[in-house]
Amino acid sequence: MLADTAEKIKRMEIRGAGRIARAAVTALEDHSSSLTPRSLPDYLEKMDEAAALLLATRPTAVSLPNAIHTVMSVLREPYTDVKEAEDAFRERCRAFITTSEQAVQRIGEIGSRHIRNGDVLLTHCNSEAALACILEAKRMGKEISVFATEVRPRNQGYLTIRTLDQAGIPTSFIVDSAARYFMNEVDLVVVGADAVSVNGAVVNKIGTSQIALAAHEARTRLMVAAETYKFAPRTILGEYIEIEERDPGEVLARDLSGQFSHVKVRNPAFDVTPAEYVDLIVTEAGAIPPQMAYLIIRDILGWEIGECSPGVGSRQDTGRGPC
Numbered sequence: 001m002l003a004d005t006a007e008k009i010k011r012m013e014i015r016g017a018g019r020i021a022r023a024a025v026t027a028l029e030d031h032s033s034s035l036t037p038r039s040l041p042d043y044l045e046k047m048d049e050a051a052a053l054l055l056a057t058r059p060t061a062v063s064l065p066n067a068i069h070t071v072m073s074v075l076r077e078p079y080t081d082v083k084e085a086e087d088a089f090r091e092r093c094r095a096f097i098t099t100s101e102q103a104v105q106r107i108g109e110i111g112s113r114h115i116r117n118g119d120v121l122l123t124h125c126n127s128e129a130a131l132a133c134i135l136e137a138k139r140m141g142k143e144i145s146v147f148a149t150e151v152r153p154r155n156q157g158y159l160t161i162r163t164l165d166q167a168g169i170p171t172s173f174i175v176d177s178a179a180r181y182f183m184n185e186v187d188l189v190v191v192g193a194d195a196v197s198v199n200g201a202v203v204n205k206i207g208t209s210q211i212a213l214a215a216h217e218a219r220t221r222l223m224v225a226a227e228t229y230k231f232a233p234r235t236i237l238g239e240y241i242e243i244e245e246r247d248p249g250e251v252l253a254r255d256l257s258g259q260f261s262h263v264k265v266r267n268p269a270f271d272v273t274p275a276e277y278v279d280l281i282v283t284e285a286g287a288i289p290p291q292m293a294y295l296i297i298r299d300i301l302g303w304e305i306g307e308c309s310p311g312v313g314s315r316q317d318t319g320r321g322p323c
């Protein structure tokens with residue numbers, strides 16, 4: 001189950017920053033109850049190994065290390081036996097999943113208030129949080145329509161148009177490179193996030209920053225929907241968020257790429273949109289301008305300056321650290 005989830009996250013069978021986080025926590029919970037450890041130290045060591053395996057799957061979505069940190073940190077408490085530790089761990093995992101699901105719902109409620117009746121929206125990729133805002137606006141009776149991009153190379157746009165279609169929202173499906181062409185018709189861009197840095201820069205699906213530039217040029221507002229656990233504490237120390245570069249075969253089929261001698265395929269999965277191009281970030285704790293990202297990291301995630309050092313938050317350094 002654990003290895004299977006890790007593999008599915010890597011292959012993107014499980015994808016979306018929030019879903020990845022919940023899947024990892026579910027896998028850890030199942031792993032914890034499937035273990036037959038010799039002793040408490042043995043249990044804790046095996047749990048650390050499991051956390052490390054999941055952390056190594058995809059590098060960009062900060063929701064993954066933040067979620068793992070949240071649940072693993074309960075194992076730093078002193079326990080008298082394995083059962084006590086397991087019980088506390090299970091409770092922490094369930095609390096995380098419930099909180100995460102409620103966060104998406106709350107983001108929908110808050111974000112939908114920023115969508116006006118008659119608005120034409122544009123969304124990129126397939127974000128549960130961004131869609132929650134759009135679907136809630138529709139549920140409230142607002143007349144909206146959406147441009148949804150294709151999202152090369154993995155075509156997550158197909159998932160998005162299915163959801164929008166099922167909700168009865170008039171949708172135009174466009175290739176990624178048509179975003180600027182249509183931008184003057186758009187009132188609001190709504191996207192999700194894989195990570196938000198302390199300076200309000202938003203890491204999201206590749207192409208988001210081009211869309212943000214086009215929106216900025218057209219004076220179209222851009223709203224990001226992101227749970228608070230997508231904010232990246234380590235960026236306080238100037239650490240960059242690693243951008244995942246995926247298999248070239250996703251872009252150009254191997255038999256085709258074999259025909260070229262001097263062509264190399266590059267396949268970054270994400271890009272960075274600077275805070276200047278973001279009007280609003282909607283979190284479950286409220287909507288903030290991107291410049292207030294530090295407050296989320298400090299007041300909601302509880303990380304102070306100086307607290308982010310390698311290994312803090314997990315009993316051992318699991319490789320990438322907790323945040």
Ligand code: RI2
Nearest residue numbers: 015016017018127128129192193205
């Ligand atoms: P939610 C996705 O990444 C997209 O970049 C999407 O915008 C983001 O995660 C957030 O998604 P990928 O897993 O958590 O498709 O809002 O690479 O669902």
